[in-house]
Amino acid sequence: MYHAIKDELGEEVEYVWHDATSLEGFDAILLPGGFSYGDYLRTGAIARFSNVMKEVVKAAKAGKPVLGVCNGFQILLEVGLLPGAMRRNESLKFICKPVELRVENNETMYTNAYQHGETIQIPVAHGEGNYYCDDETLNRLKENKQIVFTYTNNPNGSLEDIAGIMNEQGNVLGMMPHPERAVDELLGGADGVKLFQSIVKQWRDSHVVKA
Amino acid sequence: MYKVKVYVTLRESVLDPQGTAVVHSLHSLNYQAVSDVRIGKYMELTVEKSDRDVEEVVKELCEKILANTVIEDYRYEIEECVAQ
Numbered sequence: 001m002y003h004a005i006k007d008e009l010g011e012e013v014e015y016v017w018h019d020a021t022s023l024e025g026f027d028a029i030l031l032p033g034g035f036s037y038g039d040y041l042r043t044g045a046i047a048r049f050s051n052v053m054k055e056v057v058k059a060a061k062a063g064k065p066v067l068g069v070c071n072g073f074q075i076l077l078e079v080g081l082l083p084g085a086m087r088r089n090e091s092l093k094f095i096c097k098p099v100e101l102r103v104e105n106n107e108t109m110y111t112n113a114y115q116h117g118e119t120i121q122i123p124v125a126h127g128e129g130n131y132y133c134d135d136e137t138l139n140r141l142k143e144n145k146q147i148v149f150t151y152t153n154n155p156n157g158s159l160e161d162i163a164g165i166m167n168e169q170g171n172v173l174g175m176m177p178h179p180e181r182a183v184d185e186l187l188g189g190a191d192g193v194k195l196f197q198s199i200v201k202q203w204r205d206s207h208v209v210k211a
Numbered sequence: 212m213y214k215v216k217v218y219v220t221l222r223e224s225v226l227d228p229q230g231t232a233v234v235h236s237l238h239s240l241n242y243q244a245v246s247d248v249r250i251g252k253y254m255e256l257t258v259e260k261s262d263r264d265v266e267e268v269v270k271e272l273c274e275k276i277l278a279n280t281v282i283e284d285y286r287y288e289i290e291e292c293v294a295q
Contacts, residue, residue, distance in 0.1 A: 042279055049276070078279065085281040087221070090228050132225060132282055157228070 001032040004180035019051040028065040031072030044074035073174030084133030090157025094127040100152040109202035113194035120191035122177035129176040131158035220251030
């Protein structure tokens, strides 16, 4: 994630430790994948109580972009910034491969550089990406166009092929696939770059006054 | 102090892929009488006596962290015991 921003995007980026008490000065927060606390208990369940998460919630409420990828998505679900929960993959297997996603909503700060309905190749790497929410929540997600990415060929059994959702305000996005692993042809594809470019573009459009 | 047993399982409405796999294997072993398996977690907590009501504390920590109530149900048993 760090290198995607630094080397591919050429933007400033810094790691923040989990017990940091401030996120002052950052324009966007990116929660990467991994296995925080070994996924003991449940994915993201323990990390959601780490110190820095209070600040992440604060940043999200203030409207800053907060992107959670994979374990980052699971943490956003546990902390309640996004609705729903993750179950184990239907196959019970850890899945690690490139998958095809459809951009369901390109009018977001994360997807404005994509076309609506465009299909892109992004890798997944998870054992628990089987998204679930109740019917009421699902209807709300659909009504507000909060479903941002779907799988064209569902790898994990997730509800309605959901691969990524955002909050109602549109500044918090969680997705299981890893866009940061698809930022250079050397990595097998660069379809993820536009996601990060979208965030930067949105920020410039709304913060930089044109001379 | 108290010995607390906490059981966490996926809610009835949520498909349990592990349970489904086990049901299939039981059927293939000719245990057709088994119609459903739910796999969950079992946790044992030792809780010291405090000013707060133990049941209130257990309920709170189940809701807060031990179970994700979006997909999981929990139940608990509390047993008072004497420290050895």
